[in-house]
Amino acid sequence: MxxxxxxxxxxxxxxxxxxxxxxxxxxxxxxxxxxxxxxxxxxxxxxxxxxxxxxxxxxxxxxxxxxxxxxxxxxxxxxxxxxxxxxxxxxxxxxxxxxxxxxxxxxxxxxxxxxxxxxxxxxxxxxxxxxxxxxxxxxxxxxxxxxxxxxxxxxxxxxxxxxxxxxxxxxxxxxxxxxxTSDDFALSHPGGSLGRKLLLKVSDIMLTGDDLPIVNHHVSVAEALLEVSKKGLGMTGIVDDKNTLVGVFTDGDLRRILDARLNLHTAKVAEVMTEGGKVAHPEQLAVEAINVMETFKISALMVVDEHRQPLGAFNMHMLLKAGVL
CATH class of the missing domain: 3.40.50.10490 (Glucose-6-phosphate isomerase like protein; domain 1)
Structure with a gap:
């Protein structure tokens, strides 16, 4: 110097x-x-x-x-x-x-x-x-x-x-x-990133209704892929005949079955889906959902009620857009 x-x-x-x-x-x-x-x-x-x-x-x-x-x-x-x-x-x-x-x-x-x-x-x-x-x-x-x-x-x-x-x-x-508390603090900072992280819930950002990617477990892989492509979340939820979430089908699942050379039109999505799958709940803080996604390297989550009935879905891009990330 x-x-x-x-x-x-x-x-x-x-x-x-x-x-x-x-x-x-x-x-x-x-x-x-x-x-x-x-x-x-x-x-x-x-x-x-x-x-x-x-x-x-x-x-x-x-x-x-x-x-x-x-x-x-x-x-x-x-x-x-x-x-x-x-x-x-x-x-x-x-x-x-x-x-x-x-x-x-x-x-x-x-x-x-x-x-x-x-x-x-x-x-x-x-x-x-x-x-x-x-x-x-x-x-x-x-x-x-x-x-x-x-x-x-x-x-x-x-x-x-x-x-x-x-x-x-x-x-x-x-x-x-x-x-x-941190919740009290967030209420006085609703416009900032801190407020968004502490106040924003999963229900505030999730897709619902016709935008929700859902298929029945009887459909083919090809039909499930069409739903994934149509809804744009990189995944779809799989439900049984009682509309209970039994699994998810993601881009990662697709890569695995392509390596196995399965016939996409005859193979059932239930055979290749990820059973169960990680889920979020509507009252959960969005920042808590991020922790789950980062821990398990998941890019999207289904949102369910206490009976695993699908209510919504969201992905990392939506969290980023909402200012939580």
Whole structure:
């Protein structure tokens, strides 16, 4: 490496070391104040409103989003806009998380008398309990750092990282206390890939009715192949005279019988099908069906009820199209 490249690496390592120490120091501040903050947020009957200016505002926005997505209704309020009307967002049942490293940010401090008049409790994230914010707050969470990672000691770096981690600690502590589950998480993320993986069921994607590939076990291999080709799933279900699924016939089965040189028009599909076969159920999560398909190297599955009566079918392409893969 050149001297310049070594300098880049050295600067990066110094930043990471400083910020890691700032985060580690938070462990010693998780005391009764943190517990009180958790109780206050847990008992909040309205919304958790997070506010901060500048870099603290960016961090506050993220904390509000994390709280909201983990079961604590929350939103961000810009203190500058709040001074010009947006303070109407705040109601008496809310809790305010106010973020200011110095505790003296003018736009935020100007809001405090009105917030107190509304009788809205304040959780302050600041480095000074003696600051204007610290003195107005009901609970103070200490997010002070020994030094910023910026070599000039000016750019908010360690302090914003510590604030973000404290916010995450609050959100996850509340999540654990509520017994928030992956299903709950998915409900607040329905549009993303995570939501699709956690919410989408087999019944949401399977083909049904006339699109369902099904033949009776008495038909010839040639007739079964016609059904496979017509329905486009690379397989067909085989049912008995009571419409119970007794097996499947797939592209793989076809390759095996071609090697055996069977007469496709006279051989019965029941003679060459895969008996039984792996199946899915309509209420099963699509992601669970994927695990079965990958484990057994299957590209398509029949969907049946508790009596193995066929209800639907799907393949990997459909899962891919649905965004589950």
């Amino acid at each position: 050149t001297n310049t490249e070594n300098s880049f690496i050295a600067s990066a390592k110094r930043v990471i070391d400083i910020e890691a120490k700032a985060i580690s120091a938070l462990n010693h501040r998780l005391d009764a104040h943190f517990v009180d903050a958790c109780h206050l947020l847990r008992q909040c009957k309205g919304k958790v409103v997070v506010s901060g200016m500048g870099k603290s505002g960016h961090i506050g926005n993220k904390i509000a989003a994390t709280l909201a997505s983990t079961g604590t209704p929350a939103f961000f309020m810009h203190p500058g806009e709040a001074n010009h009307g947006d303070l109407g967002m705040l109601s008496k049942n809310d809790v305010l998380i106010a973020i200011s490293n110095s505790g003296e940010t003018a736009e935020l401090v100007n809001l405090l008398p009105v917030v107190k008049r509304l009788n809205v409790p304040i959780i302050a994230m600041t480095n000074s309990r003696q600051s204007a914010l610290g003195q107005h707050a009901n609970i103070v969470l200490d997010i002070s750092v020994e030094k910023e990672a910026c070599s000039l000691g000016l750019a908010p770096t360690s302090s914003t990282t510590a604030t973000l981690v404290m916010g995450d600690a609050l959100a996850v502590a509340l999540l654990d206390d509520r017994g928030f």
